[in-house]
Amino acid sequence: MTAVNGRVDRLSRRERAERTRARILDAAYRLFSTRGYEATTMQQVAAAAEVAVQTVYLDFRTKAQLLAQVESRIVLGGEPVERWRDQPWARSFREERDPRHLLELLVTVSAEIQGRIAAFVQAVGGAMPSDAATVAERDRGRDEFFGVVVDRLDALGALRQGLTPTRALDVLCAVVTVEAYVELTQRRGWTSDEYRGWLLDLLQHQLLDRAESAPRNCGHTTR
Incomplete structure (x- = not known):
């Protein structure tokens, strides 16, 4: 059971990470589209995605890379x-x-x-x-x-x-x-x-x- 639980936990973590990443990208798309690239900050993206700004930087490193992923x-x-x-x-x-x-x-x-x-x-x-x-x-x-x-x-x-x-x-x-x-x-x-x-x-x-x-x-x- 431990091995099975471990796989489930890993899947859950991966699924959560994917959902968080998708939420960040959706938020960035909305903000870039309505405010423009220059006026949008990573802090605003994090707030719109309801995650810590560190999470945004961890996944995308820079605003330019976030834009490229969007x-x-x-x-x-x-x-x-x-x-x-x-x-x-x-x-x-x-x-x-x-x-x-x-x-x-x-x-x-x-x-x-x-x-x-x-x-x-x-x-x-x-x-x-x-x-x-x-x-x-x-x-x-x-x-x-x-x-x-x-x-x-x-x-x-x-x-x-x-x-x-x-x-x-x-x-x-x-x-x-x-x-x-x-x-x-x-x-x-x-x-x-x-x-x-x-x-x-x-x-x-x-x-x-x-x-x-x-x-x-x-x-x-x-x-």
């Missing part, structure tokens, strides 16, 4: 970003047999994520500081995310002749960005449909073999 949760609409591999669309990334459909799904999912992140960045005042370790971790996650799509296109023999998987990944990392989404939809006045259509056309022509990249009307218009 942003990560936004990617999936509230779930930890690591769970993206378990999403139904991630399975489709791995199993889709039509290269064009695969890119359509990538564009749809990416635009949804970019929209959530862009709205949050605008709410916090555009300040998204992060240290080198946070940036490196974000880049690794991005490369893995896009890498699943590239690997599937490669396995299907759909990549444009002469285009290596490494170069295909470079293309995705360069053009499927929050910055491009913000520039076109917020500053240039494009609709979401126009943005998705433009991005899909671009990716089809840059990545796919000519036989796979037949033009398709995706609701965008020529400006």
Whole structure:
């Protein structure tokens, strides 16, 4: 019984820690969104989460890292970003047999994520500081995310002749960005449909073999 009780205690402690962490992130999201990044203090986050400020520092160390973790949760609409591999669309990334459909799904999912992140960045005042370790971790996650799509296109023999998987990944990392989404939809006045259509056309022509990249009307218009 002692061993069983020990496992239960450990599970309980872990569950409590996860709930506390989620409460802190929820509080930080609300405060960053309503007050902005600069005006929000770690003490305010702790008070809103009903924890000691030391707990916030123990879990996140700095306000910049706390902000980065909040942003990560936004990617999936509230779930930890690591769970993206378990999403139904991630399975489709791995199993889709039509290269064009695969890119359509990538564009749809990416635009949804970019929209959530862009709205949050605008709410916090555009300040998204992060240290080198946070940036490196974000880049690794991005490369893995896009890498699943590239690997599937490669396995299907759909990549444009002469285009290596490494170069295909470079293309995705360069053009499927929050910055491009913000520039076109917020500053240039494009609709979401126009943005998705433009991005899909671009990716089809840059990545796919000519036989796979037949033009398709995706609701965008020529400006």
